Amino acid sequence: MKTRxxxxxxxxxxxxxxxxxAITTNHIAAHLNISPGNLYYHFRNKEDxxxxxxxxxxxxxxxGFQPYADKExxxxxxxxxxxxMFYTLWQFRFMYANLAxxxxxxxxxxxxxxxxxxxxxxxxxxxxEKLNQxxxxxxxxxxxxxxxxxxxxxxxxxxSYKLTQTQSNIGSITKxxxxxxxxxxxxxxxxxxxxxxxxxxxxxxxxxxxxxxxETE
Numbered sequence: 001m002k003t004r005x006x007x008x009x010x011x012x013x014x015x016x017x018x019x020x021x022a023i024t025t026n027h028i029a030a031h032l033n034i035s036p037g038n039l040y041y042h043f044r045n046k047e048d049x050x051x052x053x054x055x056x057x058x059x060x061x062x063x064g065f066q067p068y069a070d071k072e073x074x075x076x077x078x079x080x081x082x083x084x085m086f087y088t089l090w091q092f093r094f095m096y097a098n099l100a101x102x103x104x105x106x107x108x109x110x111x112x113x114x115x116x117x118x119x120x121x122x123x124x125x126x127x128x129e130k131l132n133q134x135x136x137x138x139x140x141x142x143x144x145x146x147x148x149x150x151x152x153x154x155x156x157x158x159x160s161y162k163l164t165q166t167q168s169n170i171g172s173i174t175k176x177x178x179x180x181x182x183x184x185x186x187x188x189x190x191x192x193x194x195x196x197x198x199x200x201x202x203x204x205x206x207x208x209x210x211x212x213x214x215e216t217e
Contacts, residue, residue: 006032007028007043008053008056010031014027016092017170019169021098021101025045047105047106047109050106051108054095054113057088057116060088061088064087064088065120065123067123073131073200082185086175089181093170096160097173117152121145121149121152124148125148127148128144128148129144137189137197138193147192151185159173159181162177176213179208183209183212
């Protein structure tokens with residue numbers, strides 16, 4: 001692995017474990033056993049590293065939330081979407097934990113984030129429209145985009161909500177606590193499920209309840 005990639009990977013791990021505010025470029029260099037000068041050869045500052053991490057975030061959003069086409073709506077399709085949601089929360093949890101502060105320091109990154117979120121909203125809206133069209137959910141057309149925005153909002157602020165409720169630091173965020181967030185989203189979906197899809201959503205809910213408890217199927 002190239003040094004630049006190692007710096008990005010190590011930074012992501014340290015940010016997720018300790019929080020972005022607690023980690024400096026010197027911490028990252030020491031973790032990799034390289035000199036600060038070597039790190040600065042590849043990145044100008046910590047914000048530059050965060051921008052590179054954000055590039056990975058953008059790529060995942062692009063690949064993980066595409067509207068389905070020519071596929072049967074079943075539990076495997078839904079698990080694919082919810083697993084992508086979980087991966088985003090877990091892999092980039094430092095960002096969700098300190099989003100307002102990170103964006104306030106970098107106007108360029110803020111613009112990229114807002115663009116990415118608009119793209120997510122558009123894709124989420126398209127998925128809901130397709131589920132509605134296929135009779136898997138029953139949503140009034142005018143309510144589809146607001147519901148997509150509500151789901152996006154819940155996911156975006158779940159980690160900061162959990163940290164506020166427990167008055168703890170990012171190290172307390174576990175995979176189980178993130179599955180709790182997914183279950184809240186499933187709760188929203190269940191309220192719009194049609195009679196034919198109720199059983200599928202109940203299976204989906206049971207699947208993530210088991211994961212939240214650390215159980216396996």
